Amino acid sequence: MSRTRTSIVDIARAAGVSKSTVSLVLQGSPLVNEKTREKVNALIGDLGYVYNRGAANLRQAKSKIIGIVVNDLTNSFFAELAVGVDMVVQSAGYVQFLAHSGESVDRQRQVIASMRENGIAGLILSPARGTEANDIKPLVDSGIPVVVVVRNLPGARVSALLSDNYAGAKSAVRHLVGLGHRRIAFMGGFLDTAVSADRVRGYRDAMTEAGIELNDNFIIHSAPSRAGGVAAVERMMVFAERPTAALCFNDAVAFGVCDGLRSNGIEPGKGFGVIGFDDVIEAKTAVPALTTVSVDPQGMGQRAAQLLLKQINAGQTDQETLVTSVRLVVRQSCGAPVRQLEEMA
Amino acid sequence: MSRTRTSIVDIARAAGVSKSTVSLVLQGSPLVNEKTREKVNALIGDLGYVYNRGAANLRQAKSKIIGIVVNDLTNSFFAELAVGVDMVVQSAGYVQFLAHSGESVDRQRQVIASMRENGIAGLILSPARGTEANDIKPLVDSGIPVVVVVRNLPGARVSALLSDNYAGAKSAVRHLVGLGHRRIAFMGGFLDTAVSADRVRGYRDAMTEAGIELNDNFIIHSAPSRAGGVAAVERMMVFAERPTAALCFNDAVAFGVCDGLRSNGIEPGKGFGVIGFDDVIEAKTAVPALTTVSVDPQGMGQRAAQLLLKQINAGQTDQETLVTSVRLVVRQSCGAPVRQLEEMA
């Protein structure tokens, strides 16, 4: 309602002191006398003053905004990741600009440009499919720290936080083999992302390692979503010799596979072993509880944020690539005897 | 890497023109000569100039940032809502500050304060449980438009966008009654939110309307999550006379109920009718596909954003409360004969 927002000079005038002093109070400087500090703080409350961070940034060129753009917020993996980032970012006194690229490189470029204009101090990026190092080059050239998560961006001079997809896939397949499965499928995802490629590679290597002949039909690509999982099962059902278990590209696909199996009269975890990837929250409570390779999206978000903050504070932009290890969480869907390998949270 | 970011005067100097002219070009003013415009634009590209929106806001006091805070990003309902908001906000040239309150009123207060400092032009708020009108009073008093979504905030002078929970619950129960059910439960959610209260009220009224005696045991409160759904079923199983169908607080609970039923040897949609609420994306592809009251979170986000933008542009803050109607989407989980009432997308 107020014609013009009350500024630092308004409270300075009211307190009978200079704007510089008020500024000092605002920054909690020890230089200022206790009595004046109190007077100023009281006035700040009374006059309903709100700090203008924009003006401050203008002068000191260090904002308290960090940007995060994810390729698909609708996927709970990324939503959790964003929550993880938010937690640490917020408690470090920063605020988070979140945008969703919807897997569109164009849109991603737009939002990154927009974030730049708004003066972000750093960026966490889960790149849209098809993103190239060049897309973020101007940003990194300008010296703004960038941390890439989940999907790598080869050639870009940025830090990256990835999960060990290869090892995760391998251990999942080994576990299925250990349960006696030989005809094991890989379901969901396309080969257009490094994540997918790594998981498939892990699957392949584990199979050959176990002395099982690879059957290319058993790698069934489909959308990395619940619907994609259903579709993969449909395609599998026409095979003469069907798989007895599947490693899925992610948990969403795995849930879809369970759905698909059931509508074909097969009970997941009984007639067919299913393993997912990511360990989203629903994995634990689903029926049957999903055996999955735990990536801990929220923790990943936290680590990404910490890494970014470190770089922001350090000033220098020495890139580092962290591959976080993953672990297989055995629950019911793979058909393991329950007594075995209980999850240790 | 550049010592200091290149500004409007840098390109002015390079182009041999005044900073005012460059500013004019930036705003696409028709006042400037075509030739100079080209020259300036070229320089802008070459020198890697990036617009400083903060400085501009300082002068013109209208930012292009809109804030959105949701109580739980992890719930896909809210994630989709945020995506909806993002879509229209982004195409209107705004950018979105998104924060997640995690149902904590304190944190919510913090992030709203932070957003204010950063000069948001408006706020979309899905309030944390326990939020009061007073919590956002300073914000609305300062003249910043606020749109409250999903949960109302009685007493606050803000616009609200709610869904007709009462009518939705009623129509769901009527449908179950029409299928011949008499012992119908309401599962999930607590009575601490208006949303929950409205849905329960709709359930009660529809029951009495149908001449069915209310059994308070059949209202089974639990966490509004998948795990809560499982828990509700467990509690139900000990009843001597069990319900034959349930209306669930939301889709997450409904999925949990399906899980719980199955682990008790009951097949959802066959032995027991299940109806959810919200219509999140997974509802369609789940097995059995979930009959649910469609709220269309993404569309709701879009409408909320449009409403907010309207208020921002109009300047005046005349509050309006919109109750959007909902519709029952009949799929498999309620046990309806498939031929009946097919979904019309």
Added chain:
DNA sequence: CTAATTAATTGGAACGTTCCAAATTAGTCA
């Protein structure tokens, strides 16, 4: 060719903060 228009351009003030060097006040010691 001059005056009157119209089209382009331009300085400087302003926005709300921080920073710096300098000034003021208070406090201490001989």
Added chain:
DNA sequence: TGACTAATTTGGAACGTTCCAATTAATTAG
């Protein structure tokens, strides 16, 4: 008390934009 030091306080000058009034250049009319 006077000189010296420590503790506070304070004017500007920045920061990068927009806005306004005013100036200059180009065009047209008479």
